[in-house]
Amino acid sequence: MSLLKRKNLRFTLLASLLCVAPAFSAVEIPAVAADTGATLQQLNVQYPIHFISIDQIAAGLKGRAPIDVGFDIDDTLLYSTPAFFHGQQLLSPGSNDFLKKSEFWDQLSNGWDAFSVPKKSALALVKLHMDRGDRIWFITARPMPTTGKETVTEQLGKSFSIPADKLNKVIFVGESKGAKVKDIRDHHIEIFYGDADGDIRDAREAGAEPIRVIRAQNSSNQPMPRNGALGEKVLVNSDY
Incomplete structure (x- = not known):
C-alpha cells in the first residue's frame, strides 16, 4: 500500500471514530435544601x-x-393506645370527645384493657420488684368507674404474673393536679x-424517687413529654 493510501486510510478511520464517539455533557446536580441532612455536630448532639x-x-x-414501689398504668405498664383507639372509633370517631364520656372510662377499666399490650420493659421491671419481695401499688389517673367495679387489677395480675396474695387493687385518682401525691405518701x-x-x-x-418510663412514640397520648426535662432518671429502652 502506498504512503498516500495509508494516510488516507488513517484519516478515514479517525473521522469515523469522531462521528461515533459518545457525547459527554455535564450532569445537573439538584440543589440541596438548607433544612435537609445534618452536620456531624448535629448528629453528635446528646x-x-x-x-x-x-x-x-x-x-x-x-x-x-x-420497699413499696408505685406504677402509673397507661404508657408506663401498658401500651394502651389500642384500647383508647377502640373507644374512639366507637364513641367519637375522628375526635377526642370520647375522653369526656364516663362510658369510655367505665368500659376501658372493665374489659377494654384486653386490647392493651404489656410493655416488655414493664414486665422486666415488675419481675425485678417481685423477686425482691417489694410491695407493688398501681396508681392511675383514670377516673374510678361509675359502677365502682373494675377489672384492671385482675388484668394486671394476669399480665404481670402477680400472685393474688401480692396483688393490690388499682387506685383510681383522676387527672387533677397533684392527684397521686396523697396515695404515694x-x-x-x-x-x-x-x-x-x-x-x-x-x-x-410525696417524697418518693421518680423514675421516668418513656412513652411509646406511637402512643395516642399526645403531645409527647420531654424525658429528663425535670432532672429525673429515665429508664433506658422503656418505650416498649
Whole structure:
C-alpha cells in the first residue's frame, strides 16, 4: 500500500471514530435544601439525660429490705393506645370527645384493657420488684368507674404474673393536679414509675424517687413529654 493510501486510510478511520464517539455533557446536580441532612455536630448532639437501666436499679436496691414501689398504668405498664383507639372509633370517631364520656372510662377499666399490650420493659421491671419481695401499688389517673367495679387489677395480675396474695387493687385518682401525691405518701412508696410530667412532680412532692418510663412514640397520648426535662432518671429502652 502506498504512503498516500495509508494516510488516507488513517484519516478515514479517525473521522469515523469522531462521528461515533459518545457525547459527554455535564450532569445537573439538584440543589440541596438548607433544612435537609445534618452536620456531624448535629448528629453528635446528646441531651443531658440521666439514663438508668433495670440492672442499675437492681444494684442500687441490693441488700435493702423490701420497699413499696408505685406504677402509673397507661404508657408506663401498658401500651394502651389500642384500647383508647377502640373507644374512639366507637364513641367519637375522628375526635377526642370520647375522653369526656364516663362510658369510655367505665368500659376501658372493665374489659377494654384486653386490647392493651404489656410493655416488655414493664414486665422486666415488675419481675425485678417481685423477686425482691417489694410491695407493688398501681396508681392511675383514670377516673374510678361509675359502677365502682373494675377489672384492671385482675388484668394486671394476669399480665404481670402477680400472685393474688401480692396483688393490690388499682387506685383510681383522676387527672387533677397533684392527684397521686396523697396515695404515694400514704403507701410509703419510695420509687414511683411514670411516663408523664405529673407522675414525676407528684412523686417528688410525696417524697418518693421518680423514675421516668418513656412513652411509646406511637402512643395516642399526645403531645409527647420531654424525658429528663425535670432532672429525673429515665429508664433506658422503656418505650416498649
